[in-house]
Amino acid sequence: MMGIYVRNLGNRKMATCQVLVLCAVLLLVAMPVFAALTGDLHGTVIDPKGSVVEGAKISVRSTATGAVREVNSDSRGEFAALQLEIGIYEVRIEKAGFRTSITNADIRSGEQTQLNLSLELGSVAESVTVEGTTGASTLLTCAFSLLTSNSPKTSPVMVSAFPSGCSLA
8 A cells, every 4th residue: 555655656746847847848938928028228428529418318219109218318428218119219319519410229129229429519500580671771781880880990899879770779
């Protein structure tokens, strides 16, 4: 009788071991299904001299869905957009005084994509729009009269009286 009990105990151990091995194999096969479907984008923004650019606006747009995430560079010029869905992203970096930089980044599952960018200096452009005709020609004429009325061209313009038709309105 004791022999039958030992044999049944041996079969149970063998069955338990087989179940554990089967669970381990299933877990290894199923692991890619549970893998992260997101990745991270990290980067640094610098200027042409190699100095960090603080406060740059970074827009990260998915080319597949159009979803946009916006972050700013910190005091070290670094930025991070975490937990982005895998895919191709358009990365746009903007900062006043610099040209806008646009590049692409490939975000892969479970990986950190590193993107280090140098912004080029831009030009400051001002535009003035003059609408209507009333007063515009008078203003331009007054400005021209004031600038050309002083004899020595190097002296600052000091106005004690405006030419006729000019005022500070």
